[in-house]
Amino acid sequence: MKMTMMGNYAASWGAQLSRVQVIAAYPITPQTLIVEKLSEIVADGELDAEFIKVESEHSAMSGCIGASAAGARAYTATSAQGLALMHEMLHWAALARLPIVLTNVNRAMAPGWSIWADQNDSLSQRDTGLMHIFASSSQDILDSTVLAYKIGEQVLLPTLISFDAFFLSHTMEVVDMPPIEDVDKFLPPYNPEYKLDVNDPRSFGALTSEEHYYEFRYKMQEAMDQAINIIKKEGKEFEKLTGRYYDLIHPYRCEDADLILVTSGTIAETTNVAVDELREEGKKVGNLKIRIIRPYPKQDILNVIKNCKKIAVIDRNISCGYHGIFAQELKSALYNETNIPVWGYLAGIGGRDVKIENIKEIADDTLKSDKPEDLIWKGVKL
Amino acid sequence: MAIKFRTDGKEVKITGEKDMPPMAASLGLMTWNKTGSWRNLRPVIDYDKCIDCFICWKFCPEPAIIIVDERPVIDYDYCKGCMLCAEECPKDAIITEVEGK
Ligand code: SF4
Ligand code: SF4
Numbered sequence: 001m002k003m004t005m006m007g008n009y010a011a012s013w014g015a016q017l018s019r020v021q022v023i024a025a026y027p028i029t030p031q032t033l034i035v036e037k038l039s040e041i042v043a044d045g046e047l048d049a050e051f052i053k054v055e056s057e058h059s060a061m062s063g064c065i066g067a068s069a070a071g072a073r074a075y076t077a078t079s080a081q082g083l084a085l086m087h088e089m090l091h092w093a094a095l096a097r098l099p100i101v102l103t104n105v106n107r108a109m110a111p112g113w114s115i116w117a118d119q120n121d122s123l124s125q126r127d128t129g130l131m132h133i134f135a136s137s138s139q140d141i142l143d144s145t146v147l148a149y150k151i152g153e154q155v156l157l158p159t160l161i162s163f164d165a166f167f168l169s170h171t172m173e174v175v176d177m178p179p180i181e182d183v184d185k186f187l188p189p190y191n192p193e194y195k196l197d198v199n200d201p202r203s204f205g206a207l208t209s210e211e212h213y214y215e216f217r218y219k220m221q222e223a224m225d226q227a228i229n230i231i232k233k234e235g236k237e238f239e240k241l242t243g244r245y246y247d248l249i250h251p252y253r254c255e256d257a258d259l260i261l262v263t264s265g266t267i268a269e270t271t272n273v274a275v276d277e278l279r280e281e282g283k284k285v286g287n288l289k290i291r292i293i294r295p296y297p298k299q300d301i302l303n304v305i306k307n308c309k310k311i312a313v314i315d316r317n318i319s320c321g322y323h324g325i326f327a328q329e330l331k332s333a334l335y336n337e338t339n340i341p342v343w344g345y346l347a348g349i350g351g352r353d354v355k356i357e358n359i360k361e362i363a364d365d366t367l368k369s370d371k372p373e374d375l376i377w378k379g380v381k382l
Numbered sequence: 383m384a385i386k387f388r389t390d391g392k393e394v395k396i397t398g399e400k401d402m403p404p405m406a407a408s409l410g411l412m413t414w415n416k417t418g419s420w421r422n423l424r425p426v427i428d429y430d431k432c433i434d435c436f437i438c439w440k441f442c443p444e445p446a447i448i449i450v451d452e453r454p455v456i457d458y459d460y461c462k463g464c465m466l467c468a469e470e471c472p473k474d475a476i477i478t479e480v481e482g483k
Contacts, residue, residue: 194405201411202408202410204405205407216406
């Protein structure tokens with residue numbers, strides 16, 4: 001059934017379609033609508049779940065951890081400072097191998113209280129051990145929620161689904177809601193081998209020594225590596241069900257491109273339009289949307305970029321003291337593998353709009369330049 | 383090596399790290415881990431002074447105080463000797479001894 005909805009509600013309905021059993025959440029703009037809608041859905045009896053109102057995001061993730069450890073499907077959503085407050089428990093969820101799904105509406109970190117789109121909040125959680133999706137449409141948000149449980153429950157890793165504040169969270173788009181009977185067939189109930197169970201008591205998350213800890217990390221990395229194939233396999237299963245395919249990366253007109261732009265989130269969708277216009281001007285430009293950054297799709301990226309001459313990464317984030325994070329990750333993937341030069345652009349930090357003409361300028365500048373640069377501040381007023 | 387750890391009666395075969403859970407979860411109950419061996423100080427109840435208020439039972443963090451025939455009894459298999467019970471006893475009925483004397 002096709003409906004128009006805000007990105008936030010696509011997240012709520014994605015959780016409902018996944019039949020989440022426990023939601024522990026705390027409100028924060030621009031995420032609040034997600035859990036507000038879920039609280040209504042639960043109160044109206046449309047979803048058999050416990051809705052736990054907690055006093056902080058740290059407790060929200062802690063509640064999800066307890067629920068997931070007991071074998072329940074758990075969900076929460078947050079933004080910016082809220083995600084930062086969860087940080088300790090994100091490590092906990094990942095190391096305890098609990099397939100919780102957490103939606104983060106990408107919002108600029110404070111102070112300088114811009115509540116607008118910026119990826120620094122979720123990228124600051126890059127090394128916590130969560131799989132990390134950047135959704136770029138409301139449809140992607142809804143579908144990714146279902147897929148995240150299906151994949152996460154196989155590899156026992158939590159998933160962070162991020163999407164841009166307001167450009168997606170509060171924008172109405174047409175979304176196709178799959179019937180819940182179809183989703184039920186795709187996503188069976190969660191039944192983990194290791195869980196807190198009064199009939200089979202065990203300790204969970206207790207003291208271990210270096211005798212075991214090193215191997216926990218090894219197994220986590222192994223799970224991330226396995227996730228790459230499982231993401232593709234489940235993407236194909238999901239396509240049979242809905243006609244929509246989701247992969248780790250989504251290249252657009254990259255086959256014969258001289259220049260490939262590397263993008264994520266809503267900027268990626270705008271870039272597809274810019275690419276069409278650039279092609280009409282006779283410029284061979286493509287767009288490589290990175291949908292998943294953990295596990296990092298290194299081989300997929302290498303396959304797409306192998307024949308291009310130049311790469312320009314557009315980052316709506318910065319690791320101050322170095323440069324854009326997607327650019328860093330991409331360059332580390334290319335090192336030892338190719339000699340294709342990479343230009344690193346920043347754009348849209350703090351929610352500044354990135355328009356089609358800005359992206360075309362980035363493409364034109366890169367096509368003209370013969371000296372790659374790590375950090376180019378597109379549109380900075382200094 | 384097959385280890386019968388689990389209370390549900392299932393046997394878990396452990397040949398190395400690869401058979402261990404991928405997270406810090408035990409294979410079953412941890413009651414075999416007698417944490418009483420960690421104790422430096424030993425609480426001893428003087429039953430002549432004790433009024434059976436069970437405040438010690440309430441405060442013991444282990445819990446290593448059990449109730450037997452309506453009286454508090456310290457389970458030395460698990461008592462770690464934190465002496466919270468002695469601190470909280472309103473009748474000073476719990477005496478502190480040095481362990482291993
Ligand atoms: S607190 Fe003291 S008086 Fe009360 S039951 Fe324990 S030992 Fe006895
Ligand atoms: S010393 Fe501590 S652990 Fe032992 S019985 Fe008293 S309160 Fe419990």
